Amino acid sequence: DTGVSQDPRHKITKRGQNVTFRCDPISEHNRLYWYRQTLGQGPEFLTYFQNEAQLEKSRLLSDRFSAERPKGSFSTLEIQRTEQGDSAMYLCASSPPGHPYEQYFGPGTRLTVT
Amino acid sequence: KQEVTQIPAALSVPEGENLVLNCSFTDSAIYNLQWFRQDPGKGLTSLLLIQSSQREQTSGRLNASLDKSSGRSTLYIAASQPGDSATYLCAVWDGNKLVFGAGTILRVKS
Numbered sequence A: 001d002t003g004v005s006q007d008p009r010h011k012i013t014k015r016g017q018n019v020t021f022r023c024d025p026i027s028e029h030n031r032l033y034w035y036r037q038t039l040g041q042g043p044e045f046l047t048y049f050q051n052e053a054q055l056e057k058s059r060l061l062s063d064r065f066s067a068e069r070p071k072g073s074f075s076t077l078e079i080q081r082t083e084q085g086d087s088a089m090y091l092c093a094s095s096p097p098g099h100p101y102e103q104y105f106g107p108g109t110r111l112t113v114t
Numbered sequence B: 001k002q003e004v005t006q007i008p009a010a011l012s013v014p015e016g017e018n019l020v021l022n023c024s025f026t027d028s029a030i031y032n033l034q035w036f037r038q039d040p041g042k043g044l045t046s047l048l049l050i051q052s053s054q055r056e057q058t059s060g061r062l063n064a065s066l067d068k069s070s071g072r073s074t075l076y077i078a079a080s081q082p083g084d085s086a087t088y089l090c091a092v093w094d095g096n097k098l099v100f101g102a103g104t105i106l107r108v109k110s
Helices: none
Strands: A005-007 A010-013 A019-024 A031-037 A044-050 A053-057 A065-068 A075-079 A088-095 A109-113 B004-007 B010-014 B019-025 B032-038 B044-051 B056-059 B062-067 B072-077 B086-094 B097-100 B104-109
Touching: A005 A088, A010 A019, A019 A088, A019 A109, A031 A075, A031 B097, A044 A065, A044 B097, A075 A088, B004 B086, B010 B019, B019 B032, B019 B086, B019 B104, B032 B062, B032 B072, B044 B056, B044 B062, B044 B072, B072 B086
Parallel strands: A010 A109, B010 B104
Antiparallel strands: A005 A019, A019 A075, A031 A044, A031 A088, A044 A053, A065 A075, A088 A109, B004 B019, B019 B072, B032 B044, B032 B086, B056 B062, B062 B072, B086 B097, B086 B104
16 A cells, blocks of 8 residues: 655746646545645645545635546646745545545645745 | 644653643534644654544553543643654544644654
């Protein structure tokens, strides 16, 4: 079991550019979550999927953010027209069927918007 | 809206000391409460999960308690070691999502 993986690990982009992050959950995990963590704060929930269905989105997820999980496996998080306030660590987590409270976190993607 | 607060924000102790990290939450109608550890540049590792019907959980040198009526949880670490140095995050389950505190940065000096 390779754990939750995220790609890229680091991304530096200029304000106004679009970025896309990928998360590969642990095999057979049906729930997948995205969180955002800024410096000195705990992670904040963004959205979660059960299989391919996006079941909940935070108000933090503005119109510039979109997440997909097309086949219920990997997920992508896209940010359009990035702003400096988007600079943060983006964390992905997954949990197995029947055990929604067992969340396994990936190493995160650190985004820096210049 | 559920809010989670952790005290202290940072803690530095000599090796071997026992210590307590505190967590409080505003809405006692929680499902479960979890304690995580985060190492620099890495994701989170779950340490203990306390179900809403439980009052405490233990794993090795770690013991976590939960008092829903007062909206508090504590994480007790016995005989601290330098390898325990990390950020400790408390989180409550609010429906299908975790609500985190800002964390306590722990440094154990050898």
